Amino acid sequence: MSEFARPPSLGTLVTEHIRQMIVSGELALGESISERGISSQLNVSKTPVREALTRLKHEGLVTIVPQSGARVFTLSAQEVQEMCTFRRAIEFDALELAIEHDHEGLAEDLRHIEDQMQVAHGSGKVVEYLNLDTEFHMCFFKHCGNAYLKESYSQHVGKIAALRTHLSAKPNHTRMSLKEHGEIVDAVFRRDLDTLKLLLDKHIGRTQETYEDDISDISKTG
Structure with a gap:
């Protein structure tokens, strides 16, 4: 019996969306990323946005500073x-x-x-x-x-x-x-x-x- 392909999770979809915003330059290097803005834009709660930002931090595309929020990476x-x-x-x-x-x-x-x-x-x-x-x-x-x-x-x-x-x-x-x-x-x-x-x-x-x-x-x- 063939297996049904599972649709991607909401967190995965949000991750890909933010990743593309960074790669395309829609979010500039060093730019602050608004959880509220992303959740409003995609009509989702902040939970999958936070999940996405954590994933992107592990990819090196985002830095997260406590009390300051998330920003697109920069390089020295x-x-x-x-x-x-x-x-x-x-x-x-x-x-x-x-x-x-x-x-x-x-x-x-x-x-x-x-x-x-x-x-x-x-x-x-x-x-x-x-x-x-x-x-x-x-x-x-x-x-x-x-x-x-x-x-x-x-x-x-x-x-x-x-x-x-x-x-x-x-x-x-x-x-x-x-x-x-x-x-x-x-x-x-x-x-x-x-x-x-x-x-x-x-x-x-x-x-x-x-x-x-x-x-x-x-x-x-x-």
Whole structure:
């Protein structure tokens, strides 16, 4: 007998809603999150909102201070450096494994996503472009054949995506990022691991530099 799929709980739905508000930039880095405002917006009690904020705290997307309430995360220069070091290590490992485990599937998926990114960028569809950017990097883990790597990256992908949204206000950064994605795809097709390591170092390193240049904005607390 087949099992009925259980619908997501109210807490899960509220969690996803707030997560998307953070990732999309609707809630800015460091911005205060009103439990009352969210519960009114979604027509739910404060209980699932509090449950959602606790979950998002564990994901690193929210900070909760007693007597002060919840805020969207912010990052110091040191934290940005640590995140980028994490990305360099785990993304290259996943990409190397993906080329070994499923080169054809990886290459085709990346090319398809990169083509969509070109269209979205050319059409000025910022949100669509940013979602595709996240999907591009998640593709390394989709094809790597290692559930532990995928789970480790998934724990931080929301924060990475939110920071990516923050940088989308800088047109030159996005143009350079798009060019680098195309270069990564070309190197994947060639199975050129040496070039891929250099490209990822450059891609993530430039992101780190841009964050650090803008750290005064990133560190705002509302």
